[in-house]
């Protein structure tokens with residue numbers, strides 16, 4: 001179950017790319033080059049990357065409003081992502097979706113979602129469809145701690161469980177749903193404890209440790225693929241930035257944020273790879289610099305791309 | 320008179336009603352320290368405490384259920400759904416339960432609550448955070464639907480809604496939150512079911528809702544320079560609907576343009592057109608009734624497409640001009 005040094009380097013590269021993409025997104029937003037809203041997963045990169053590392057390329061994911069990381073880890077083209085973020089015709093959704101709706105179906109990303117828990121029931125249907133067609137792919141569904149308190153979560157985990165569907169449910173517990181702390185939103189300590197209520201395995205992992213995430217999700221993926229049904233994996237992590245573009249952090253302390261920043265998943269993985277002799281400092285720097293350069297190139301692509309033309313405004317509503 | 324923003328006017332109505340009546344409380348997602356997604360309830364948790372300003376998990380169905388249940392046992396809750404798009408999740412409790420309880424119980428119970436929610440596009444939030452779904456609820460007997468277009472109306476209508484003994488869906492508009500206007504300091508009510516003529520004119524009537532009232536007034540200003548005198552009527556509450564004021568205006572002008580943001584097909588404009596066509600105003604019409612509404616598409620993310628997805632001032636000017644000049 002251990003990954004090759006090459007794969008590990010790739011994972012570090014993905015984590016840097018996510019960080020670079022989101023730092024740039026934030027910058028573009030501040031410059032007024034994009035409108036709308038965005039949700040950054042800075043500080044949560046290990047959760048996206050470790051989870052998706054456990055998938056085969058032809059496996060599928062359903063993502064969330066905080067989905068840039070999932071999208072990149074699943075193999076998205078940064079140019080098309082950035083173009084979508086900037087509302088351009090060359091973007092993944094032809095500029096119709098924006099940050100919150102990026103879908104990259106070719107890579108197996110069935111889309112981010114503007115509705116909390118919006119993907120959780122869809123995962124049941126995807127799992128059912130895959131099973132009915134006897135395909136051996138699985139669907140990995142991301143959602144937040146907040147989503148775990150919706151009715152959709154209960155209905156879906158139960159259905160996935162009773163029908164042994166090839167679904168892996170990954171809860172990214174970043175401690176808050178907007179301003180609501182998990183301490184106030186749950187009467188239990190671990191969200192994964194809820195798995196027991198559906199008769200499926202539940203596991204809580206350090207979501208800032210990319211290898212720990214990988215290992216937990218890999219087990220769940222293998223189980224799902226073998227017909228064993230769903231698993232609920234809880235990645236415990238933290239979002240460094242505000243909930244969305246506008247957030248003055250009234251609901252948490254500066255000390256709490258700083259304490260979590262010390263647990264940076266990227267720094268941690270980088271140090272580990274260097275320690276394991278898989279990378280030198282210089283190689284790690286190069287990986288980082290290349291990630292930032294790729295994002296800059298994506299911005300250049302997006303900026304040079306055309307806007308959607310107004311006479312296409314009514315296209316695409318019906319098939 | 321003192322000016323307040325639309326958001327401040329709503330907050331003041333909430334504060335004054337909570338001070339007046341201890342049965343009134345607020346419940347919704349992030350309504351506490353966060354102040355709601357648009358800051359409308361900012362400061363209220365500090366003033367009234369966590370018992371009367373209640374943050375919920377992300378559970379819209381149960382927010383709707385909680386206000387229904389609390390109302391049944393004598394409270395007067397004000398719920399909040401963060402974006403009107405998510406009222407879809409709450410609709411079972413609203414449509415099948417809250418709306419029908421009084422009737423099903425033979426008139427023996429009442430369900431006095433207000434459910435506030437922001438609708439509308441223009442913020443770049445794309446297809447799942449921009450909808451105007453008011454007409455779904457207009458269709459349901461037992462629910463009232465209120466849609467203020469100014470800070471003054473927002474305060475008076477909200478206080479009236481809180482004091483009303485029925486479930487009221489109170490639809491706000493995101494782009495109006497920062498709009499300022501005169502608002503009296505003391506509490507006052509605007510009776511549900513009273514439209515207002517926001518501007519008088521003789522050449523044609525524009526009936527507009529929510530933010531389209533503001534746009535219609537701007538359009539009327541421009542048209543006045545061309546010598547076209549537009550009357551702007553704001554129903555303010557879609558249900559109950561003040562048909563009289565609408566019909567009177569149409570009889571006066573003989574031409575009517577209906578403007579709303581929601582998608583045209585199945586939107587409230589169809590109801591308004593039918594109300595006019597069924598009334599004595601029909602005989603006074605000098606031109607077909609015209610509707611200007613959102614395109615029948617989800618709201619796109621791209622700024623330009625988003626702008627053109629719903630009526631803007633220039634579209635209203637153009638449509639009104641054609642109608643006034645008899646080109647329809």
Ligand SMILES: Cc1ncc(C[n+]2csc(CCOP(=O)(O)OP(=O)(O)O)c2C)c(N)n1
Pocket residue numbers: 039065066114115116117143144145146147148174176177178243348377379401405408
């Ligand atoms: C059904 C629904 N209700 C409310 C919202 C507004 N909203 C967007 S994200 C969010 C918090 C989500 O929390 P969580 O699931 O923990 O994900 P996180 O934002 O922490 O990644 C809320 C309340 C929404 N998008 N959908």
Ligand SMILES: [Mg+2]
Pocket residue numbers: 144145146172173174175176177178
């Ligand atoms: Mg969260």
